[in-house]
Amino acid sequence: MSGHPEVLTIIAAVTADAAGRLVLSGRLDSAGVALVWTPALALAAGSRGELGVDCSAVTYLDGAGASLLVRLRQLCVETGRECALAGLAQDQAALLALYTAGLESLAAETSRPHISYLEQVGRFGVRMWRDVSDLVGFLGESSVALGRAMASPGLVRWKDVWSTCETAGVNAMPIIGLIGFLMGLIMAFQSAIPLKRFGADIFIPDMLGISMLRELGPLVTAILLAGRSGAAFAAEIGTMKVNEEVSALTTMGLDPLRFLAVPRVLAALFVTPILTIFFNLFAFIGGAFVVSSLGYTLTTYLTRLQASVTVGDIATGLIKAMVFSLLVAGIGCRSGLTTGTGASAVGASTTASVVAGLILIAVADGLFAVLFYAMGI
Amino acid sequence: MAETGQPIISVRHLTAAYGGRVIIDDVSFDVARGEVFVILGGSGSGKSTLLKHMIGLYPPASGEVLIEGRDLIQAFGDERERILRSFGVGYQSGALFGSMTLIENVRLPLEEFTDLPEEAMNVIARLKLSLVGLGPFAGLMPAELSGGMQKRAAIARAMALDPGIIFLDEPSAGLDPITSAELDHLILSLRDTLGITFVVVTHELASIYAIADRVIMLDKRTKKIIAEGRPEELRDHAADPWVRRFFNRQASETEE
Ligand SMILES: Nc1ncnc2c1ncn2[C@@H]1O[C@H](COP(=O)(O)OP(=O)(O)O)[C@@H](O)[C@H]1O
Ligand SMILES: [Mg+2]
Numbered sequence: 001m002s003g004h005p006e007v008l009t010i011i012a013a014v015t016a017d018a019a020g021r022l023v024l025s026g027r028l029d030s031a032g033v034a035l036v037w038t039p040a041l042a043l044a045a046g047s048r049g050e051l052g053v054d055c056s057a058v059t060y061l062d063g064a065g066a067s068l069l070v071r072l073r074q075l076c077v078e079t080g081r082e083c084a085l086a087g088l089a090q091d092q093a094a095l096l097a098l099y100t101a102g103l104e105s106l107a108a109e110t111s112r113p114h115i116s117y118l119e120q121v122g123r124f125g126v127r128m129w130r131d132v133s134d135l136v137g138f139l140g141e142s143s144v145a146l147g148r149a150m151a152s153p154g155l156v157r158w159k160d161v162w163s164t165c166e167t168a169g170v171n172a173m174p175i176i177g178l179i180g181f182l183m184g185l186i187m188a189f190q191s192a193i194p195l196k197r198f199g200a201d202i203f204i205p206d207m208l209g210i211s212m213l214r215e216l217g218p219l220v221t222a223i224l225l226a227g228r229s230g231a232a233f234a235a236e237i238g239t240m241k242v243n244e245e246v247s248a249l250t251t252m253g254l255d256p257l258r259f260l261a262v263p264r265v266l267a268a269l270f271v272t273p274i275l276t277i278f279f280n281l282f283a284f285i286g287g288a289f290v291v292s293s294l295g296y297t298l299t300t301y302l303t304r305l306q307a308s309v310t311v312g313d314i315a316t317g318l319i320k321a322m323v324f325s326l327l328v329a330g331i332g333c334r335s336g337l338t339t340g341t342g343a344s345a346v347g348a349s350t351t352a353s354v355v356a357g358l359i360l361i362a363v364a365d366g367l368f369a370v371l372f373y374a375m376g377i
Numbered sequence: 378m379a380e381t382g383q384p385i386i387s388v389r390h391l392t393a394a395y396g397g398r399v400i401i402d403d404v405s406f407d408v409a410r411g412e413v414f415v416i417l418g419g420s421g422s423g424k425s426t427l428l429k430h431m432i433g434l435y436p437p438a439s440g441e442v443l444i445e446g447r448d449l450i451q452a453f454g455d456e457r458e459r460i461l462r463s464f465g466v467g468y469q470s471g472a473l474f475g476s477m478t479l480i481e482n483v484r485l486p487l488e489e490f491t492d493l494p495e496e497a498m499n500v501i502a503r504l505k506l507s508l509v510g511l512g513p514f515a516g517l518m519p520a521e522l523s524g525g526m527q528k529r530a531a532i533a534r535a536m537a538l539d540p541g542i543i544f545l546d547e548p549s550a551g552l553d554p555i556t557s558a559e560l561d562h563l564i565l566s567l568r569d570t571l572g573i574t575f576v577v578v579t580h581e582l583a584s585i586y587a588i589a590d591r592v593i594m595l596d597k598r599t600k601k602i603i604a605e606g607r608p609e610e611l612r613d614h615a616a617d618p619w620v621r622r623f624f625n626r627q628a629s630e631t632e633e
């Protein structure tokens with residue numbers, strides 16, 4: 001009796017004898033049962049009166065074989081017939097008894113209850129509503145936590161803040177620099193073609209300066225932050241939630257928001273403006289390549305850039321970056337803290353953090369456009 | 378049941394290390410077919426490490442592990458898969474898949490490794506679950522169960538393919554005495570009816586006396602096997618006083 005044999009020379013079989021009894025033979029392990037299950041049940045369902053099952057030719061019986069016998073018996077119970085098992089060896093009978101001892105019934109909920117379409121719509125609505133109100137609640141709670149951190153900076157776990165600054169900030173510099181450089185290069189190059197037709201290619205620095213500083217710099221930096229760090233926050237805190245580490249914090253009297261969310265949000269708040277500046281710097285370097293290839297000197301490029309860009313452009317860009325970072329880091333931490341149970345819940349909350357982060361960035365960017373327009377800056 | 382006198386598992390000069398840190402140093406032992414073999418030792422002595430090396434989860438620093446005469450460590454491809462399928466493992470923390478219901482957890486190996494019809498897989502999975510007393514909970518998610526129930530479900534999953542060997546890492550830790558005794562009873566009935574060989578890591582003295590045919594005891598300091606034999610024998614006649622104290626449940630003397 002050694003689990004699975006090397007070669008399955010003897011395969012199980014089922015036949016009906018003259019008296020209409022089922023005759024099972026061979027090895028009733030999972031491979032054997034796979035062969036005889038359907039024919040055996042069909043034969044049993046087709047026969048009439050008491051169902052006799054002859055097992056004297058069964059050479060081996062394990063859990064799979066026992067399941068077949070249990071199912072045959074159950075079939076008889078369902079149709080109100082008698083079932084007579086015969087010919088089981090002693091140890092096989094003992095095995096069957098072991099399996100059936102604690103068995104209540106087979107006809108139990110093996111699948112989840114079916115939910116009607118209408119109910120699904122209702123559930124979806126309730127879930128949406130709950131999400132939105134959770135979000136508002138979270139906004140309030142985290143503002144309180146942040147405010148408290150500002151009021152008494154001694155309570156903040158600065159060690160965590162600095163280490164998050166490193167992972168979310170310093171380590172993000174290469175990708176930010178690369179994307180910034182490429183965007184500056186591509187934008188300058190794409191606009192060079194039409195502008196040159198009008199002899200206006202001297203205005204490339206103006207265009208680049210305003211679009212990068214005011215719009216693209218903060219936006220792309222925030223998008224990268226959402227994909228890189230917001231997702232990481234959600235996954236990290238979500239895994240802690242699944243492992244009950246968050247519960248452990250709570251019962252120690254440590255507020256998970258203060259302990260986990262505040263350091264991350266603060267770190268994001270610190271590094272995002274720096275990353276935005278870094279992004280803009282590389283975008284301008286990219287633009288410089290294009291402009292100098294068009295025959296202008298670097299001095300011309302820098303002078304034009306300086307003349308066209310105001311302090312207001314830089315300031316609005318950095319304010320946007322800070323607000324985006326609060327949204328992205330906050331939503332990342334929130335997704336983590338609301339993770340359900342199990343590994344797939346961590347995946348779900350990571351996805352949710354990125355999607356919600358991007359939506360919030362887009363919405364906030366629109367609001368900023370209106371606001372700055374109204375304020376005239 | 379015993380087809381041969383050859384040991385079903387044999388561990389030869391096994392040295393286990395994490396990085397450069399040796400946890401188990403050159404141990405050898407055999408597990409006979411159909412026996413309940415218990416691995417003992419203080420906490421941190423490397424019981425789980427030994428178990429994980431026996432099931433091929435980590436490659437040993439040196440030495441070999443033979444399962445039914447086949448070398449698990451050298452094997453690869455189909456051969457390795459066949460050896461892996463010949464045993465089931467219940468992990469210390471349960472290791473159920475959190476995104477699946479209990480019955481889906483138990484059905485997973487059946488779906489992957491057999492050609493059984495859907496209905497057959499459901500019936501088999503149900504029988505395994507009711508064997509560990511979890512029949513009525515088949516449709517629940519692991520997170521909806523207590524720790525002890527998760528452990529039992531993990532054992533049901535380990536048994537899904539009716540393996541000849543089952544490895545269990547601290548199966549009764551965290552179970553109440555009654556459930557723990559029922560688990561012991563289950564292990565013995567499976568051994569008696571199916572001839573399954575069990576390799577069990579446990580601390581529970583009561584359960585050791587109830588189930589163990591043979592124990593080995595690991596020593597944290599020497600990193601070797603400090604004692605081997607039947608538990609009653611070790612309790613009364615072990616050469617090492619620490620081993621006797623363990624079996625008699627006495628506190629260490631102060632010089633330690
Ligand atoms: N994955 C791992 N990496 C490094 N060291 C480990 C790992 N797992 C266990 N150890 C170390 O190996 C030793 C034995 O651990 P373990 O086998 O889990 O002990 P036991 O199960 O007997 O309590 C411990 O000192 C532990 O720190
Ligand atoms: Mg352990």
